[in-house]
Amino acid sequence: MRGGRPLNWRWHLARLRADCATLALPLPAEALLVDELARVAPGDAVAKIVVTRGSAGRGYAMPAHAAARRIVTSFAPPAYPAEHARDGVTVHRCGLVLSHQPRLAGAKTLNRLENVLARSEWSDAAIAEGLLGDAGGRVVEGTMSNLFVVAAGRVSTPALGRCGVVGAQRERVRELLGARCEERDIAWKDLDQADEAFLTNSLIGAWPIVRLAHRQWAPGPVTREVQALLAELDARA
């Protein structure tokens, strides 16, 4: 939120719309959400919208008459070191392996125990993020971010049809890059052999990856270009 207005709202609303459909939840009216966001976060803040099915009794059946609930909250902006974007970050390869569930893949739900377990794998403050893979030997995403890799001038980001979260910033970066970026399965060795790699989410923007185990990179030209494009859009927002 900046000055009480949501940034990148189009992508966040698309994310919410898709996930409400996945979970058979009613999508709250856009005007209502924008109004509530401004009320809880009138200045610069991180805001969060949670939609729940509402209150009901025990059991897994979706209640026939429950009233869905919106929980709109705001937080102080996170204090990430400026060096993360400038100099790049060290990432950890998580031991936890993401499960495949095509019915929920891509959605940002409150069922995030895999991420909680993965995030608990490291406490070294020098590690900024953990990368998660699946049982097929593919790298899928970060615990709180999406991944892009650059090889031979081509940008790609993991396909998220089996697991992972389709982040709003990922979609924004894909749109910015257009035909230069493709979604595909990316093996860990593809990442190892990539010329550049970077992480995205709505709060971090884009962070160059400069270290994963013994592999080191320097922040590359495509990563810098994406950072510049995002900064330009944010300045205009």
Add this chain to the structure above:
Amino acid sequence: MRGGRPLNWRWHLARLRADCATLALPLPAEALLVDELARVAPGDAVAKIVVTRGSAGRGYAMPAHAAARRIVTSFAPPAYPAEHARDGVTVHRCGLVLSHQPRLAGAKTLNRLENVLARSEWSDAAIAEGLLGDAGGRVVEGTMSNLFVVAAGRVSTPALGRCGVVGAQRERVRELLGARCEERDIAWKDLDQADEAFLTNSLIGAWPIVRLAHRQWAPGPVTREVQALLAELDARA
């Protein structure tokens, strides 16, 4: 709860202990739980214990200083038709396929979106439960129950190392049957060819399965024996 005392407490506590370990949550003191259960459910009721990590800010990191929270609630006993135990139930084969996550398999967590989606597959009141399988062609469990099958006098229940919930009643039935029951992978065709099949959970006891799609069974002798053993134990509790 009967007369303010938890039934099958040993198995429920074992379930809670195992799951707290899986999720790195502190196990509440047993005496505290028993006291709180009696306070919320002084008579005959269904009680539920939820342990959460407590309150913290955004993000997936386990908070260093959060105080874990217990939520102990009680509900009226469910009104299942007596015919379910006596005459058996019709079950639906769910289209949703359970994902494999060995790190969470067996645990009863609040991440149950798969069960919610599976339970939404039918609304026909003649269907009492849905059976869930995995991507390996195995039948794993019901949406709210565990499965046992009987073939050539041998009882087996699906191994739950990849997915599924290790129910308290399942463990109790396994103990009652001792060496007569084995945990193993069970294919859908094994279920189809079984002489008997039944479902268990702490509230239903044991329900014979008498119909799945075109396959029909009559409640069998092993199912009746398990029901009798459970009734005898419950009467003595």
